[in-house]
Amino acid sequence: MNTTIQLSGAHALIHSIIHEGTDTIFGYPGGNIIPVFDALYDYYNQIHYVLGRHEQGSIHAAQGYARISGKVGVCIVTSGPAATNVITGIGDAMLDSTPLVVITGQVGDTMLGTDAFQEIDMVGITQPITKWCYQIRRPEEIAWAVARAFYIARTGRKGPVVLDFTKNAQNALVTDYRPEKCTFIRSYVPVSKPNMAKIEEAAQLINQAKKPLALVGQGVLLGNAEVELTQFLEKADIPAGWTLLGESALPSDFRLNKGMLGMHGNIAPNLKTNECDVLIAIGMRFDDRVTGDMNTYAKQAKIIHFDIDVAEIGKNIPVDVPVLGDVKTTLPLITQLLKKTSHQEWVNSFAVAERKEKELVIEKEIHPKEGAIKMGEVIAKIADATHNQAVVVTDVGQNQMMAARYSKFAQSNSFITSGGLGTMGFGIPAAIGAKIGAPERTVVLFVGDGGFQMTIQELGTIMQEKVGVKMVILNNNFLGMVRQWQELFYHKRYSSTPMQNPDFVAIAKAYGINAAVVGEREKLDNAIEAMLSDDKAYLLVVNVEDNGLVYPMTPAGTCVTNIIVNGEKIVL
Amino acid sequence: MIELTKDKKLYTVTVFSENTPGLLNQITIIFTRRQLNIETLSVSPSALKGIHKFTITVVTTHDMIEKVVKQIDKRIDVLKAYYNVDEELIFQEIALYKLSTEKVLEMGSIESLIRRYDARVLEMNSTCIVIEKTGLYEETQNLFDELSQTIGVLQFIRSGRVAITKGKVERLSDMLASLENAQ
Ligand SMILES: Cc1ncc(C[n+]2csc(CCOP(=O)(O)OP(=O)(O)O)c2C)c(N)n1
Numbered sequence: 001m002n003t004t005i006q007l008s009g010a011h012a013l014i015h016s017i018i019h020e021g022t023d024t025i026f027g028y029p030g031g032n033i034i035p036v037f038d039a040l041y042d043y044y045n046q047i048h049y050v051l052g053r054h055e056q057g058s059i060h061a062a063q064g065y066a067r068i069s070g071k072v073g074v075c076i077v078t079s080g081p082a083a084t085n086v087i088t089g090i091g092d093a094m095l096d097s098t099p100l101v102v103i104t105g106q107v108g109d110t111m112l113g114t115d116a117f118q119e120i121d122m123v124g125i126t127q128p129i130t131k132w133c134y135q136i137r138r139p140e141e142i143a144w145a146v147a148r149a150f151y152i153a154r155t156g157r158k159g160p161v162v163l164d165f166t167k168n169a170q171n172a173l174v175t176d177y178r179p180e181k182c183t184f185i186r187s188y189v190p191v192s193k194p195n196m197a198k199i200e201e202a203a204q205l206i207n208q209a210k211k212p213l214a215l216v217g218q219g220v221l222l223g224n225a226e227v228e229l230t231q232f233l234e235k236a237d238i239p240a241g242w243t244l245l246g247e248s249a250l251p252s253d254f255r256l257n258k259g260m261l262g263m264h265g266n267i268a269p270n271l272k273t274n275e276c277d278v279l280i281a282i283g284m285r286f287d288d289r290v291t292g293d294m295n296t297y298a299k300q301a302k303i304i305h306f307d308i309d310v311a312e313i314g315k316n317i318p319v320d321v322p323v324l325g326d327v328k329t330t331l332p333l334i335t336q337l338l339k340k341t342s343h344q345e346w347v348n349s350f351a352v353a354e355r356k357e358k359e360l361v362i363e364k365e366i367h368p369k370e371g372a373i374k375m376g377e378v379i380a381k382i383a384d385a386t387h388n389q390a391v392v393v394t395d396v397g398q399n400q401m402m403a404a405r406y407s408k409f410a411q412s413n414s415f416i417t418s419g420g421l422g423t424m425g426f427g428i429p430a431a432i433g434a435k436i437g438a439p440e441r442t443v444v445l446f447v448g449d450g451g452f453q454m455t456i457q458e459l460g461t462i463m464q465e466k467v468g469v470k471m472v473i474l475n476n477n478f479l480g481m482v483r484q485w486q487e488l489f490y491h492k493r494y495s496s497t498p499m500q501n502p503d504f505v506a507i508a509k510a511y512g513i514n515a516a517v518v519g520e521r522e523k524l525d526n527a528i529e530a531m532l533s534d535d536k537a538y539l540l541v542v543n544v545e546d547n548g549l550v551y552p553m554t555p556a557g558t559c560v561t562n563i564i565v566n567g568e569k570i571v572l
Numbered sequence: 573m574i575e576l577t578k579d580k581k582l583y584t585v586t587v588f589s590e591n592t593p594g595l596l597n598q599i600t601i602i603f604t605r606r607q608l609n610i611e612t613l614s615v616s617p618s619a620l621k622g623i624h625k626f627t628i629t630v631v632t633t634h635d636m637i638e639k640v641v642k643q644i645d646k647r648i649d650v651l652k653a654y655y656n657v658d659e660e661l662i663f664q665e666i667a668l669y670k671l672s673t674e675k676v677l678e679m680g681s682i683e684s685l686i687r688r689y690d691a692r693v694l695e696m697n698s699t700c701i702v703i704e705k706t707g708l709y710e711e712t713q714n715l716f717d718e719l720s721q722t723i724g725v726l727q728f729i730r731s732g733r734v735a736i737t738k739g740k741v742e743r744l745s746d747m748l749a750s751l752e753n754a755q
Contacts, residue, residue: 132648314638
């Protein structure tokens with residue numbers, strides 16, 4: 001492609017996107033993007049185009065695809081209502097640092113600002129929730145804008161970029177089109193150079209620590225630094241907890257993996273947060289769902305914070321030693337300086353809380369003897385049945401917290417959930433995107449009866465694209481997580497949380513998707529086996545107890561050690 | 573007058589950016605999200621071609637200004653953002669006052685007022701007189717107060733702050749060179 005050619009703006013856009021290595025696009029057509037879809041028709045052998053059923057579904061699918069594949073997710077939709085339909089996904093990708101390029105159609109430049117049919121100020125709306133957004137008004141800008149968009153989305157702290165593409169620029173001819181490559185923007189420093197003084201300072205703190213604790217976030221996964229992380233932890237014998245989005249960065253059976261942090265996390269790493277002497281945050285951002293009350297959080301500890309984003313340093317929690325940069329680079333630099341140590345007594349001390357949690361919570365949840373099926377037991381059984389090898393996708397609510405707690409992982413980057421925004425309806429489409437991004441892997445979705453119905457229309461996408469996702473509705477006939485808060489904090493006033501549900505199996509079947517329902521414990525194993533017996537899409541509806549609670553729980557805004565189990569505060 | 577408390581100060585935020593559309597909005601919403609009111613704002617081309625300079629004043633805590641400036645600096649098209657307190661700056665504001673010619677003539681003379689405030693007359697016609705004063709906020713305010721109480725002010729306008737740091741700071745062109753070298 002050295003000779004320049006004459007193309008329409010729409011063709012130039014597709015060309016530039018292919019030039020960035022894209023082979024899959026999610027989206028939905030409409031009037032102000034028709035030229036782009038018309039151009040796509042010419043590239044059917046280079047681009048797999050996935051037609052969604054609602055733009056929210058398309059963008060969540062692009063997110064699931066981006067998160068599993070590490071590539072930039074691409075979503076193309078029309079202007080106006082389609083553009084506003086992707087807002088939730090853009091916000092979700094912003095909070096969860098997911099690389100996306102979202103292209104929205106826009107009215108022609110002469111109509112801009114006139115309230116033309118399906119005109120919406122997309123750039124104005126998305127400025128606060130994108131890493132970058134730009135309106136392409138002339139076809140000559142396409143090569144530059146697309147190259148820049150992909151570069152921004154996938155470098156530094158990753159995130160969503162919006163290109164708002166006016167219709168005149170889609171139709172006009174570009175005479176000197178040549179795809180560009182962007183590798184540098186002078187006003188943008190994606191990754192700072194490691195500061196050796198800070199690295200030495202951090203190493204010294206860790207070398208002196210008696211009770212170090214690491215907090216692992218999604219930064220490790222985004223930076224592909226899993227190996228560097230385990231080497232770091234092993235050398236100085238540092239136990240680690242992980243955030244919701246950091247799940248699967250460490251194998252579940254890794255000796256120093258001490259479990260999940262936060263509101264519904266494991267007791268041990270939460271309690272130990274306020275006992276450790278050096279707290280080492282790695283690619284995580286001290287979200288309030290992790291810290292609880294920030295004024296009582298880890299006050300006794302020196303805090304080291306590894307992050308790629310300088311704006312995260314000190315944003316929520318004051319930091320003693322910031323280590324800026326890409327963890328794939330900074331972790332080995334620090335590991336080099338660490339003394340090979342053992343903190344046997346400290347590491348073993350986690351066992352007290354672990355035993356307590358096993359006895360009070362985990363055993364009852366995954367091996368109940370009687371009563372209705374519990375969410376935890378379904379998740380644990382599926383983890384076993386897939387040999388901890390599945391990609392687990394979740395929706396939001398109790399299903400999400402239970403999936404996070406009871407899934408097990410042998411492979412990294414295998415847990416996909418909406419963390420920062422907590423978007424119900426994320427599950428089905430994200431699972432579709434994940435399966436398309438990793439067709440060789442088993443993708444299991446856990447979703448509530450509420451969340452399933454928020455993007456239920458994407459069953460159509462599964463049908464048309466033959467996406468072999470395994471969907472498990474944990475059906476409690478309630479908006480379970482809200483019901484939990486009502487039971488615990490609102491005097492059991494179940495306002496707007498009981499749900500009358502449709503026949504999910506019949507719905508799935510209407511879409512040509514195999515489906516079954518199970519409500520008895522004795523039949524659960526067989527039902528799971530039937531679901532996993534082939535690589536086709538499948539819906540398993542599991543009728544679970546309607547009054548289940550996710551424990552442990554640290555009520556929002558309270559101290560990280562204020563851990564409630566079965567209605568009582570844990571004391572060890 | 574701006575309300576200062578023990579832990580809140582007036583900070584001057586300086587932002588250098590590419591001249592891309594929509595940047596002003598991107599910057600101001602960062603203040604809004606943190607519930608900060610912008611006191612003054614001025615935007616103009618900087619000494620370097622194609623680079624814009626924003627000068628924004630805001631009353632807040634040291635902790636908050638640190639965070640806000642980092643968020644601004646993070647925007648893709650922002651070259652550099654930093655903040656200063658008044659002690660580190662030379663700064664000025666400019667104010668214009670429109671007075672009724674008739675009222676001024678009734679007063680007799682405004683010579684002493686003009687001298688005392690080091691103000692100057694920009695326009696004089698049969699209906700109005702326009703006076704200009706540059707100075708600190710307090711100074712332009714004092715003149716406004718005195719005029720209001722005597723002659724009356726028909727219209728008043730004050731600019732945002734323009735500021736320059738006192739210390740020897742890196743020059744913008746040096747900073748750009750170092751950014752380009754990072755390539
Ligand atoms: C789009 C959206 N709307 C509302 C909420 C608030 N919310 C959080 S969890 C929840 C209940 C979810 O119920 P369900 O999908 O049945 O899952 P369960 O908690 O029962 O597993 C609600 C309504 C949300 N997170 N997202």
